[in-house]
Amino acid sequence: MPSVSTRRDVLGMLGGVGALLAFKPALAVVSPQAQSPLAAFTGPGPNPFWNGVGPYVTYPQKLPLLRLTDRPIQLETPRQYFRSAFTPNEAFYVRYHLPDIPNAVDLATWRLTLEGNFDRPLQLSFDQLVKEFKPVQIAAVNQCSGNSRSYFQPRVPGGQWGNGAMGNAMWTGVRLKDLLRRAGIKAGTVQIQFEGLDHGPGPADKGSGRFLKSWNIDESILNEAVVAYLMNGEPLPMLNGFPVRMVMPGKFATYWTKHLSFIRALTKPDTNFWMYPAYQVPDTPNGSTTPADLKAGKVKMAPIGHVNMPVRSFIATPDGSVPLVRGMRTSIRGVAFSGQGKIVRVDVSVDGGKTWKPATLGADHGAYSFREYSFNWTPSAAGNQTIAVRAHDAKGHVQPDSGVWNPGGYLWNKIEQQDVVVLSA
Numbered sequence: 001m002p003s004v005s006t007r008r009d010v011l012g013m014l015g016g017v018g019a020l021l022a023f024k025p026a027l028a029v030v031s032p033q034a035q036s037p038l039a040a041f042t043g044p045g046p047n048p049f050w051n052g053v054g055p056y057v058t059y060p061q062k063l064p065l066l067r068l069t070d071r072p073i074q075l076e077t078p079r080q081y082f083r084s085a086f087t088p089n090e091a092f093y094v095r096y097h098l099p100d101i102p103n104a105v106d107l108a109t110w111r112l113t114l115e116g117n118f119d120r121p122l123q124l125s126f127d128q129l130v131k132e133f134k135p136v137q138i139a140a141v142n143q144c145s146g147n148s149r150s151y152f153q154p155r156v157p158g159g160q161w162g163n164g165a166m167g168n169a170m171w172t173g174v175r176l177k178d179l180l181r182r183a184g185i186k187a188g189t190v191q192i193q194f195e196g197l198d199h200g201p202g203p204a205d206k207g208s209g210r211f212l213k214s215w216n217i218d219e220s221i222l223n224e225a226v227v228a229y230l231m232n233g234e235p236l237p238m239l240n241g242f243p244v245r246m247v248m249p250g251k252f253a254t255y256w257t258k259h260l261s262f263i264r265a266l267t268k269p270d271t272n273f274w275m276y277p278a279y280q281v282p283d284t285p286n287g288s289t290t291p292a293d294l295k296a297g298k299v300k301m302a303p304i305g306h307v308n309m310p311v312r313s314f315i316a317t318p319d320g321s322v323p324l325v326r327g328m329r330t331s332i333r334g335v336a337f338s339g340q341g342k343i344v345r346v347d348v349s350v351d352g353g354k355t356w357k358p359a360t361l362g363a364d365h366g367a368y369s370f371r372e373y374s375f376n377w378t379p380s381a382a383g384n385q386t387i388a389v390r391a392h393d394a395k396g397h398v399q400p401d402s403g404v405w406n407p408g409g410y411l412w413n414k415i416e417q418q419d420v421v422v423l424s425a
């Protein structure tokens, strides 16, 4: 325990009691539910809260995560985990649509069924999947379409996620195309459908009690997709889809079917609720529109699978919870990714986006992975400062200064900012 006089010395070093009192920590970093007022939490502003408002809860196989809803279970990953490129399985976010989820799967009886318009319908055991097909590995970001929905202005309905409905993992499994080849797709197949083991009432009266997702047979993602049985080298946590899940590199996670148990060759397009009207985006260049155009019926919609995830970057630290000190070096760090091309540059601004300098990029784990960046900054002036981060991908995409708008609350990729307090030393 430091003595009172030592404490005074420390305060003096940091520029005096006045400077310390002027520092207000970001509420989300402290227990958010203990703070008030909550009403401002998801509101507009240059520097919104990073994570959702939910309380920390601990579910089986998970560290404390932020609960968005209980049934279905939806948990957000806290900001601190985005300091490194790979998100620990125990901290990986969770999203379900239906309340009845499997709590256990018996691998002795579990089968992956390929049925419908195939030459040779299959029932594959876990053992067969692992032993009879060539294993592949890919690092890929799993991001919910509605990640960051709480920042939308005007507000849209749906889970009010902060930025933590995403994670990156090294996935190991077998190529979907190897399974499809073994089963033999028959002529007349128009789509391939995926289903897991969860069920239960969805939104009322919409025939939504099964979570079904489908791709047109000519989509190139079917050649890239992996049926994954390991996540960061370990069996998948139950809540992330044990025993196997779809990995669709570059695509939003709504297509990454968990507890994958049925792959179907369809001869008619899938029109179930989760394909339409759910998960549709405006068929415009950035998937953006306006409430007025939407109301006027001017907006053509398309499944979100038609686009890849736009380029994004995040400041993991500093997070505003502790003050910085003038003349003392700090490291601005976080991750960037794009579903449209690998990250080739990350810029950092320490003047609220007026001027930018390139950050140092971390290891390249492949085009679909998070890529770490870091930027050393020695603040030269005391006071409130705003840092910002902006990523570029190999296709020339760069994050915009303004947010998109669409009724689903999808595709958010506005430049992120963080206010920090710099004390005079």
Ligand SMILES: Nc1nc2c(c(=O)[nH]1)N[C@H]1C(S)=C(S)[C@@H](COP(=O)(O)O)O[C@H]1N2
Pocket: 092, 093, 094, 095, 096, 097, 098, 142, 143, 144, 145, 195, 196, 197, 198, 211, 239, 240, 241, 253, 254, 255, 256, 257, 258, 259
């Ligand atoms: N079986 C099943 N798979 C699913 C879903 C679901 O509700 N059921 N939700 C999808 C959506 S919308 C998201 S965002 C991701 C979330 O993956 P995670 O829970 O592993 O983070 O799972 C996808 N796969």
Ligand SMILES: [Mo]
Pocket: 095, 143, 144, 145, 146, 253, 254
């Ligand atoms: Mo999602």
